[in-house]
Amino acid sequence: xxxxxxxxLTPSELEKVEVADFGLGNLAVQGLQxxxxxxxxxxxxxxxxxxxxxxxxxxxxxxxGGDPGKMETFRCRWGKVFLYVEGEPAASVQAAVPPGSExxxxxxxxxxxxxxEQYTIPPGTKHWFQxxxxxxxxxxxxxTSRDEFDIFTDPKVERMPVIEFDD
Amino acid sequence: xxxxxxxxLTPSELEKVEVADFGLGNLAVQGLQxxxxxxxxxxxxxxxxxxxxxxxxxxxxxxxGGDPGKMETFRCRWGKVFLYVEGEPAASVQAAVPPGSExxxxxxxxxxxxxxEQYTIPPGTKHWFQxxxxxxxxxxxxxTSRDEFDIFTDPKVERMPVIEFDD
Numbered sequence: 048x049x050x051x052x053x054x055x056l057t058p059s060e061l062e063k064v065e066v067a068d069f070g071l072g073n074l075a076v077q078g079l080q081x082x083x084x085x086x087x088x089x090x091x092x093x094x095x096x097x098x099x100x101x102x103x104x105x106x107x108x109x110x111x112g113g114d115p116g117k118m119e120t121f122r123c124r125w126g127k128v129f130l131y132v133e134g135e136p137a138a139s140v141q142a143a144v145p146p147g148s149e150x151x152x153x154x155x156x157x158x159x160x161x162x163x164e165q166y167t168i169p170p171g172t173k174h175w176f177q178x179x180x181x182x183x184x185x186x187x188x189x190x191t192s193r194d195e196f197d198i199f200t201d202p203k204v205e206r207m208p209v210i211e212f213d214d
Numbered sequence: 215x216x217x218x219x220x221x222x223l224t225p226s227e228l229e230k231v232e233v234a235d236f237g238l239g240n241l242a243v244q245g246l247q248x249x250x251x252x253x254x255x256x257x258x259x260x261x262x263x264x265x266x267x268x269x270x271x272x273x274x275x276x277x278x279g280g281d282p283g284k285m286e287t288f289r290c291r292w293g294k295v296f297l298y299v300e301g302e303p304a305a306s307v308q309a310a311v312p313p314g315s316e317x318x319x320x321x322x323x324x325x326x327x328x329x330x331e332q333y334t335i336p337p338g339t340k341h342w343f344q345x346x347x348x349x350x351x352x353x354x355x356x357x358t359s360r361d362e363f364d365i366f367t368d369p370k371v372e373r374m375p376v377i378e379f380d381d
Contacts, residue, residue, distance in 0.1 A: 052220070053219070053220030054291075055290075055291060055292075055329030055330035056330050057330040057331060060330065084287065084289060084332060084355065085287045085332070085334060085355055087285065087334075089257070089285050089357040090256070090257035090258075090285070090355060090356060090357050091257075091355075092259065092287065092289075092353075092355035118254065118256050118257070120251065120252045120259065122251060122259075123222075124221075124222060125222075162222030163222035163223050163224040163227065164224060165251060165252070167252060167254075186259075186353075188251065188252055188257060188258075188259035188355060189257060190256040190257050
């Protein structure tokens, strides 16, 4: 998908594309693929890939210490993305909420992004997003990323990989 | 060039591509074209276009108030860019310093970026860069941009447009 979208990645970036299934065990339905280009104490930039109809589950970025919480700009590079944030809900939502997880999707103010379009999400705002029929490539420009502090609506979500040991 | 590089811009972004000739009156030699996607008090993202052999003149980003100075990551998306920063000078510099402006180019530590490659410039570091034989498209991820405070080595440079009035 990155190649199809004309996004150049180095061989070492391609080797370590992050695959996040959020501990839910159904990547194609709820998941996200990403490359973090840079994450410093001042700013962050990532390239996200969403499969067709794949959903990044609802979450928010809380304040952390002196940081008011991550602020992020999503810019669609390829495909289409349905983005939902707090606010007036859409009369008819174009994305399909992942079946069985309806309780964990609570915000429905709809923004549809096609290539060249972008939207900025203020800190502390619940949001979720879903790839369109062909999926999407989305650039994320933001303040510092501290994924481990993200708050997901679904309590089953584990954002960071959990390593299990045999006793 | 944006189109050739597969960078999607909205019609309104295309209408307001910033053309910076730095007040030097010779855009093809010393100049830069850019689109600012977002510039908040927390982060900034831009897309830069350099014509073949076009040079962005040497400058640095100083501390401004409580800000330690702009930190920026250049990521080549298309073409090739020659980037020069403080440090061990290259034995043989691949870019051509703009004729007549030799005095205003003083750092020659060379970084060559091709698509997918990137480099992060610390605050307060002198740098300049030049498009390769076909030019370049470069994504810039950074802390907040305050271009009006940039310090150029060439005292003739005017980063911000100057409006002249007839008496």
